[in-house]
Amino acid sequence: MLDQTPATITERSALKVNPAKTCQPVGAMYAALGVHGCLPHSHGSQGCCAYHRSHLTRHFKEPVMASTSSFTEGSSVFGGMANLQQAFQTMFALYDPEIVAVHTTCLSETIGDDIPTIIAKSRDEGKIPEGKVVVHANTPSYVGSHVTGFSSMVAGFVKYLAASTGTRSNAVNLVPGWVEPADMVELKRYTAAFALPTIMLPDTSSVLDAPATGTHAFYPKGGTTIAQIRAMGDARHTLALGAWASTAAAEQLRKQCQVPFEVLDLPIGLAATDRFVSALASLSGTAVPQAIEDERGRLVDVINDMHQYLAGKSVAIWGDQDQVIALTEFCRDMDMKPVHVMTGGHGQAFEERVKALLADSVPDANIRQQGDLMLMHQWIKNRPVDVMIGTTYGKFISRAEDTPLVRFGWPILDRVGHSYFASVGYTGGLRLATQLITAIQERQDRDAPDHALELVM
């Protein structure tokens, strides 16, 4: 009964069925949670904030603190300035944040609230206490996706705070892209292995993977500090991971503080991690540490060991642009066949990039930006796959088509682990590879007739 998807694909305009994206503000909220002492603020109706907090909580199983302008009928006519000004007073009086990160919503964008003006006026009128910081990003829900909101909020922090003192530091800026807290930890381990002083923005580790302590920390101990964000302006270089999530902040740093930057793929999988590691090596001027080389070797070793189970297996991948591109390359490199590749987000460049990645191995792959899970399901009905990689929402397809699903991306509402174990880097790749191999082998075991059940695999 859950399968209500017709196999015949017809063109649809302006209609998403089972969306593969959410809206900008939730991305802005996630980014802002990666700044220490920051209270994300949703300038819109109460429901936006409640939904974003609930959804983030469902994914991370963690408390998520954010405030709302609580729009009314009146604010929708006269604008939300009064609400935002009141909100500043409430927030600083009650929750004492070091920094407030305002993001807009479809409502406040359409009304046309001018956030910088409201911030300036509030500061003049003393509604923002001395020494407290307020930043903002415009995140209209009717443009882009949650990734756009994330990207804009990270750039917003840079825009308001990064400054060059005229003296270059030895630091490297790292914009990690939309990854899990555990990935943030792993990325810091990589730069530390190359002895590169690093400022990473945002950093949701020790925020959305906080330990049980017996207390509720309204502002958990993690997050990039304001001082660190300011110092990004003096850094000698910016590494931006993931074009969709991180380019805007890197570009802003270049424009504002003349920090040169390069954009790399998210270091998920072997080749993308190789490129990340090369970049770190060239920035640090040192050789790749042996420990990292060994981790690489282990990943290659496992792929070799299990090649017979991976080779030729067809895979469907969906999620956010940066993740899907990296996953596609990784699957291809493990000799799998990514036959359906889709993002709910936007960007012709996504289709071009994936097409180029698969030009030799899967020239007839289905590739689509701005897709939804109904389309993905239709593709799979027309060309079944051995395994799928995607969000929790794929579980409906998984059940309907009896196809294993390896959960990856945002959101994962029905499993734990994603926030605690990294997917980036070689060891992260090892985890991903073992998840895929396990899914394939378990399916083989389940389907094998008695005589063919393999004990040793």
Place this chain on the structure above:
Amino acid sequence: MDLLTDRQGSVARAGDGRAIVAGRRSVAGSVSQRACTFCGSRVVLYPIADALHLVHGPVGCAGYTWDIRGALSSGPQLHRLSFSTDMREQEVIRGGEKSLAHALRVLIGRHRPACAFVYATCIVGVIGDDVGAVCRTIEAETGIPVIPVASEGFKGTKKDGYAAACGALLDLMGRPGAGGPTIPKSVNIVGDFNVAGESWLIRSYLERMGIEVVACLTGDGRVDDIQRAPRAALNLVQCAGSMTRLAKAMRDRWNIPFEQVSFIGLEDTAAALYKAAELVGDADTLARTRELVRSEMAAVKPELARLRTDLEGRRAALYVGGAFKAFSLVRALRQLGMRTVMAGTQTGGGDDYEHLKSLVDPDTIIADDTNPLELAAFLQSERVDLFIGGVKERPIAYKLGIGFCDHNHERKIGLAGFAGMVSFAREVHATVTSPVWSLMPRQRVAP
């Protein structure tokens, strides 16, 4: 704790003689646990399983409400899909009526639903799409009821969303062919959403008593049943906060009396069933009800007594959507030997809080529309052993090392009725006595 000046009217000890200021919007800037008008409408109508639920607006509102409510259907699963017009910038500028009409045509053609609900989100209200006109056009084309739900998020609180949903249900009941002569010995269950199959249990009790359930609004809901709802002899209103308005309108329009009841806890479940028997039944119904209550009570009491031994004297806090659930939970907890030391709701009214105060001890904290800082402070200062709330509250309780029970959308086991009371007690017992609490540092304010 120090409360924000604006919040002082919303928090009191039950015995300190101050009225609770309720029904206000959250203070702007607060980390409110509340949602919006759209959310209120969406949760009420969501369980109608053979209807198409199309969210008109940017993709988020449809995404966040995709299959988040464990409202089970015994048949169609159409309500578990997520449909959005995915409004983009060009529609914001030029209007979204054309794309709405297109989406409705495609979806009605594909799924042949019994009716369609079109939810207006914030932006639709601002750009001024005439959702009603589009619905009328599509209704004329397709022949099924296409009902606009005026659920623009900014229009008010979640409660206003309930009102919009009630309006949509009345619209459905008022269609030609709906209604008819009153069915003797019949009721509607109003305001149960069949989370974890609870409506099925309540329905089975009523049927065993010889009472026909015409419609459940809206748990395991079907459009046909809802259109027959005006034929019931009585409305049993469970979720009073969301559905009393509907019951009043049905009383005014079809002379159907209503009774506010609750199926949470033994006492309340028994009282609800006796009330139904008394109002629409006869001597036979009453006899059957007595037998049912007797046998169900007898079946659950030993297990409850066993669980109670570990729970006696433990301290509970609750923060729930509506006041009626809070009343029932206070009584249900008392049945387990537990004291409610803090009780709050998202949508309770002034009178509700007065009633709540009469149920609890004088030093119990009563709070309207609270926030995480207050909650965490209350949980610690009141030395709470169990917190009952929803998705956003759960991790706060766990961080504090306090047991938690979800009595909201994400509960997985039915907690209603006699059998549900045992499930509730088991869940409470499991979390309160979890060995995990002995593994974590428990930093509490000294008594």
